[in-house]
Amino acid sequence: MKGLTCMVKPCTLPTPTTHVSTITHCSTTRTGTGTGQLRVKSSWNSDSGQARVGHRVASLGKKWREYQGIKNWEGLLDPLDEGLRHEILRYGDFVEAAYRCFEFDTSSREYGTCKFTDNTMLERCGLGGSGYKVTKSLHATCGVRVPGWIDRSHRMPSWTCRNSSWIGYVAVCEDEEEIARLGRRDVVIAYRGTATCLEWIENLRVGLTSLSDDVTPEKKKAMVQKGFLSMYTSEMDTCPSLQNMVREEISRIVKAYGDEPLSVTITGHSLGAALATLTAYDIKSTFNHSPMVSVVSFGGPRVGNNNFRSQLENSMTRVLRIVNSTDVITKVPGFLVDGCNDMSKHKAGVQGWLKKQVDAADWFGYADVGKELRLSSHASPYLTKSDFATCHDLKTYLHLVDGFVSSSCPFRTTAKRLLTGVKHDKQQILGDFGSWFIWCFKVQTPF
Numbered sequence: 001m002k003g004l005t006c007m008v009k010p011c012t013l014p015t016p017t018t019h020v021s022t023i024t025h026c027s028t029t030r031t032g033t034g035t036g037q038l039r040v041k042s043s044w045n046s047d048s049g050q051a052r053v054g055h056r057v058a059s060l061g062k063k064w065r066e067y068q069g070i071k072n073w074e075g076l077l078d079p080l081d082e083g084l085r086h087e088i089l090r091y092g093d094f095v096e097a098a099y100r101c102f103e104f105d106t107s108s109r110e111y112g113t114c115k116f117t118d119n120t121m122l123e124r125c126g127l128g129g130s131g132y133k134v135t136k137s138l139h140a141t142c143g144v145r146v147p148g149w150i151d152r153s154h155r156m157p158s159w160t161c162r163n164s165s166w167i168g169y170v171a172v173c174e175d176e177e178e179i180a181r182l183g184r185r186d187v188v189i190a191y192r193g194t195a196t197c198l199e200w201i202e203n204l205r206v207g208l209t210s211l212s213d214d215v216t217p218e219k220k221k222a223m224v225q226k227g228f229l230s231m232y233t234s235e236m237d238t239c240p241s242l243q244n245m246v247r248e249e250i251s252r253i254v255k256a257y258g259d260e261p262l263s264v265t266i267t268g269h270s271l272g273a274a275l276a277t278l279t280a281y282d283i284k285s286t287f288n289h290s291p292m293v294s295v296v297s298f299g300g301p302r303v304g305n306n307n308f309r310s311q312l313e314n315s316m317t318r319v320l321r322i323v324n325s326t327d328v329i330t331k332v333p334g335f336l337v338d339g340c341n342d343m344s345k346h347k348a349g350v351q352g353w354l355k356k357q358v359d360a361a362d363w364f365g366y367a368d369v370g371k372e373l374r375l376s377s378h379a380s381p382y383l384t385k386s387d388f389a390t391c392h393d394l395k396t397y398l399h400l401v402d403g404f405v406s407s408s409c410p411f412r413t414t415a416k417r418l419l420t421g422v423k424h425d426k427q428q429i430l431g432d433f434g435s436w437f438i439w440c441f442k443v444q445t446p447f
């Protein structure tokens with residue numbers, strides 16, 4: 001790691017006592033000479049199998065609905081409510097488990113699958129004490145296909161052509177003590193981010209397309225990014241669509257537990273954040289009497305247009321977007337024009353003109369959804385000069401959530417969830433994609 005830049009003095013606050021019980025402290029070790037480098041152990045310990053999510057907090061009681069967004073998280077984000085902080089980190093741990101379960105090794109015959117069985121995956125990822133049980137593994141299929149002539153002529157590596165891959169899981173809280181603490185039975189749907197080459201290609205299909213079941217007039221149609229919708233709805237003879245798998249499992253869960261307090265919390269990072277938003281929209285659109293549906297997303301790109309946002313909000317789906325202001329992924333795709341009322345007349349005129357161009361070009365007409373918890377890598381004294389991978393890394397997001405206090409106190413000294421000094425798998429994925437991209441351009445056949 002390079003020397004620290006933009007040193008920030010953390011706020012000194014008393015350790016909270018009302019919500020959070022014992023939390024494992026991460027240890028830090030200085031390395032190097034006068035460089036300010038840090039080697040920081042993660043709160044997840046692969047040897048002990050312990051994770052932060054396993055440490056219980058006080059009963060949420062009636063406040064669980066507020067933490068799930070029933071009041072759109074008003075009064076809970078700035079300053080960040082301590083109980084909500086724990087809930088965000090708890091769901092972040094479920095997303096991190098989705099990454100840990102995925103087989104990233106392209107040389108393995110199991111590439112693209114889950115490394116563990118449904119019965120053991122949470123325990124193997126350190127979440128054995130969470131009180132949840134995995135009830136369904138989820139797979140997503142890319143709608144794009146590599147042209148056959150490329151594969152035949154250039155012997156494309158098999159891992160670059162993988163269409164269906166394990167994307168996440170559904171887990172249901174079944175521990176009676178945890179159900180009592182949470183105030184309801186909670187269902188988690190957790191998605192990992194982009195991993196395979198074809199998923200990267202889907203990310204680049206940024207044109208907007210209408211949802212197939214939207215019967216509203218043309219000008220009011222909800223439209224979403226083509227690639228994300230493709231991954232959610234595409235299927236193969238050997239693998240049903242992610243949409244059908246989710247619908248089938250939620251239907252089963254509602255029938256089994258519909259007579260008790262029930263919530264569905266959909267969480268994901270990056271591509272997984274986009275799929276989480278689509279999943280929430282689909283559940284609320286499909287089930288007439290669906291349970292409370294909330295989204296907690298980390299580093300997610302924009303998903304759809306303003307009509308999509310309106311329909312999502314009208315369905316009472318609550319979306320909490322965790323955003324790192326230095327993460328470029330949260331600013332794409334499309335061109336966002338909003339907030340004309342806050343600008344001068346001159347700027348408003350330019351803004352209005354731009355908005356008309358955006359509305360006329362469906363390719364660009366995206367809108368942010370839900371409530372935003374905005375963080376910044378610059379607030380942490382433990383982060384080096386930011387680069388793309390670090391700013392977008394899930395571990396960075398969880399570190400910033402753990403440290404954030406308020407807009408006037410962006411980082412606390414009592415933060416316990418720090419960063420590892422090990423290169424994250426995400427950076428290796430970027431390398432794999434870069435190698436594949438270079439390989440494609442080396443072939444002597446015109447595209």
